Amino acid sequence: MRYLLALLAAAFLTVLHVSVIPYVEVLGVMPDLVLIFAASWAVVRGHEEGAIVVLLAGFLRDLATSDPLGTSALALAPIVLIAAAIRLRAIETEFVPTVLVVACGSLAYGMISMTVLAITGQTVVWDHAVLRILLPACLVNALFTPLVYVPVHAFSGQGRVSAIGARRLTSPL
Amino acid sequence: MRLVWWLTAIAVVSLMSIALSERRTLDPVQNLSLTVTAPMASGLRDAARPVDDMFRGITDRGDIVRENRELKEQVEGLQKTFAEQQDAQQRVRELEEALGVKQGRPEDQLLAANVIAEDTSGLKRMIAIDRGSGDGLDEGMVVLSRGGSLVGTVARAFEDFAWVRLITDPDSTVNAQVAPGPPQPQQTPASDVVIPSTPTPVPGSTPPSATPAPTPTPAPRADSGEYVRGVAEGDLRHGLLLDLLPPDLTLAEDSLVSTSGLGGNYPRALLIGTVESVEQRPQSPFTRATIEPAAALSGLDTVLILLSFQPARLSGE
Numbered sequence: 205m206r207y208l209l210a211l212l213a214a215a216f217l218t219v220l221h222v223s224v225i226p227y228v229e230v231l232g233v234m235p236d237l238v239l240i241f242a243a244s245w246a247v248v249r250g251h252e253e254g255a256i257v258v259l260l261a262g263f264l265r266d267l268a269t270s271d272p273l274g275t276s277a278l279a280l281a282p283i284v285l286i287a288a289a290i291r292l293r294a295i296e297t298e299f300v301p302t303v304l305v306v307a308c309g310s311l312a313y314g315m316i317s318m319t320v321l322a323i324t325g326q327t328v329v330w331d332h333a334v335l336r337i338l339l340p341a342c343l344v345n346a347l348f349t350p351l352v353y354v355p356v357h358a359f360s361g362q363g364r365v366s367a368i369g370a371r372r373l374t375s376p377l
Numbered sequence: 378m379r380l381v382w383w384l385t386a387i388a389v390v391s392l393m394s395i396a397l398s399e400r401r402t403l404d405p406v407q408n409l410s411l412t413v414t415a416p417m418a419s420g421l422r423d424a425a426r427p428v429d430d431m432f433r434g435i436t437d438r439g440d441i442v443r444e445n446r447e448l449k450e451q452v453e454g455l456q457k458t459f460a461e462q463q464d465a466q467q468r469v470r471e472l473e474e475a476l477g478v479k480q481g482r483p484e485d486q487l488l489a490a491n492v493i494a495e496d497t498s499g500l501k502r503m504i505a506i507d508r509g510s511g512d513g514l515d516e517g518m519v520v521l522s523r524g525g526s527l528v529g530t531v532a533r534a535f536e537d538f539a540w541v542r543l544i545t546d547p548d549s550t551v552n553a554q555v556a557p558g559p560p561q562p563q564q565t566p567a568s569d570v571v572i573p574s575t576p577t578p579v580p581g582s583t584p585p586s587a588t589p590a591p592t593p594t595p596a597p598r599a600d601s602g603e604y605v606r607g608v609a610e611g612d613l614r615h616g617l618l619l620d621l622l623p624p625d626l627t628l629a630e631d632s633l634v635s636t637s638g639l640g641g642n643y644p645r646a647l648l649i650g651t652v653e654s655v656e657q658r659p660q661s662p663f664t665r666a667t668i669e670p671a672a673a674l675s676g677l678d679t680v681l682i683l684l685s686f687q688p689a690r691l692s693g694e
Contacts (some may be wrong), residue, residue, distance in 0.1 A: 215414075218414070219414050219417050219418050219421060220421065221497060222418055222493075222494035222495060222496075222497065222505070223418040223419070223421035223425065223493075224421050224422070224424075224425040224494040226497055227425050227426070227429040227495050229426075232499075233499055234497040234499070236497075244530060251383070252379070253381065255380075255383035255384070255386075255387060258387065259387055259390065262391070263394070264410075266398075267406070267407055267410035267411070267414075268410065268411070268418075268494060269494075269496060269497075269498070270496050270501065270503045270505070270532070270533065270540045271401050272392030272394075272395045272398040272399055273394045273395065273397070273398035273407065273497070274390070274391040274392065274393070274395040274397075274398060275391070275395060277387060277390065277391040277394070278387070278388060278391035278392065278395070281384055281387045281388060281391070284383060284384060284387075285380070285382070285384060287551045288380055299453070302619075314500075317498065317500065320395060320499060321500060321501075324395070324399055326501070326547075326548055327547035327548045328500065328547070328610075329547060329614070331615050331661050332614050333499070333500055333613070336499075336613075336614075337498075337499040337500065341499070351617055371465055
C-alpha cells in the first residue's frame with residue numbers, strides 16, 4: 205500500500221515537474237520535486253524503502269522527460285547511500301538530514317545525469333553545467349525541501365514535533 | 378551489506394534500461410506513459426500559466442508582459458516577411474545567374490501541435506509536443522513558431538508524441554546566413570523585388586548561363602548587401618551563437634539571421650533571429666555573434682511542424 209502511494213505521489217510530482225515547474229525558475233534553475241521526494245522518503249522511511257522509491261520515481265521521471273529511460277533511477281541512487289550515511293550520526297531531527305541529502309543528492313544526480321548524457325552522445329558543457337546548474341540546483345532544491353518533506357513526514361505517521369526535532373536517529377549500518 | 382545489494386540492483390536495472398532505451402526498444406512504454414500523463418500535464422500547464430501571469434502582475438508587469446509577447450509575435454512576423462523579401466532579392470539574382478533552376482521549396486504544409494512538457498534539467502533545451510509519427514512526424518523535421526520563425530527540429534518521435542530539440546540546445550546546429558547591414562525596409566520596397574537588374578559578371582569569367590560549371594564565389598563584403606554564411610549553434614551560456622563568420626566581417630547589431638538551406642536539413646530563409654552582439658578577437662580565425670532568437674522559446678504553447686519539407690538524412694540512415 206505504501207509503495208502504491210509512493211508511486212502515485214511520484215507520478216503526480218513528475219507531471220508537476222514537466223508542466224508547472226518550468227514556470228518556477230529560481231537562480232536560473234528549477235526545483236526538482238521528484239528528487240526531493242525520493243530523498244525525503246529515504247530519510248524518513250529508511251534506506252530500503254528509499255531504494256525502491258528511488259527506482260520507481262526515477263523511472264517515472266524518465267518516462268516524462270527526454271532522458272534515456274533509467275538515467276534518473278541511476279542518478280537518484282546515491283540518495284539512498286547518502287541517506288544511510290547521514291544516519292550514521294545521531295541527530296535530533298530528520299529535517300536537517302533531509303536537506304543535506306537533497307543538497308548532496310542534487311549534486312550527485314547532476315553529475316551522473318551529465319555522464320550518462322555524454323556517454324549517449326549528447327553535448328554536455330561541464331563547467332557551465334556545474335557552476336550555473338548543479339550548484340544553484342543544490343541550493344534551490346534544499347530551499348524547496350519543506351514543500352515535499354512535510355507531507356512525506358505526515359504520511360509516515362510521525363508527529364509535528366518530530367518533524368523538526370526530538371527524534372533520535374540511529375545508524376542502520 | 379543489504380544496502381550494497383540494493384544499490385547494485387538499481388545500477389544494473391538502470392543501465393540495462395538505458396541500453397534498451399538507446400536501442401528504441403522502450404519507445405512504446407514511453408509513448409504510453411506520455412499518453413496517460415499528457416492530458417493532466419496540459420491541464421496543469423494551462424492552469425499554471427495564469428498563475429504565472431498573476432505573479433508577474435504582482436510586480437506590475439502582467440499586462441505589459443502579455444502585450445509585449447503579442448508585440449514580439451508581430452515583430453517576429455514582420456521580421457520574417459522582411460527576411461523573406463531580402464532572400465527573394467538574393468534568390469532572384471542567383472536564379473538569373475543560373476538559368477533553368479526551378480523553385481526548390483513548394484508551398485509549406487504545416488501541422489499545429491501543443492507543447493505539453495519542457496525539459497527542466499537545464500542541461501538540454503527540449504520540449505514535448507502532442508503529435509507523433511502517427512501524425513506524419515519524422516525525426517529531423519523542422520519546427521516553427523506560430524509566427525513562422527525557426528524553433529527547432531523533431532529529435533525523437535513516438536507514435537503520438539515527440540520531443541523537439543530547440544535551436545538553443547547544445548546539440549543543435551543550423552546552417553545560417555546573415556545580411557550584414559542593419560535592416561532598412563525603406564530602401565527595399567516590395568515592388569522593387571520583382572525584377573532585379575542584370576547581374577554584374579565576375580571579372581575574367583564567362584556569363585553564368587553559358588557555364589554550368591561552378592564559378593568561384595566572391596568573398597562576402599559587409600557593405601555589399603550579400604548574405605554571409607555561418608553556423609548557428611545552441612549554447613547553454615549564450616542561448617544561440619552564430620559562428621564561423623569571416624574574421625574581418627563588419628556585422629551590425631539587429632541584422633537578421635535566417636537559414637541558408639545548406640546541407641538540406643532546413644529550408645532556406647527561415648527566420649532564426651537577430652544579431653544581439655558581435656565578438657571579434659584578434660587571435661580568432663572567425664567572427665562570432667550572439668543571436669536573439671525570433672521565437673519566444675521559453676513560453677511556447679503551440680508550434681508548427683513543417684511537413685512538406687523533408688530534411689536530408691546526413692547522419693547514418
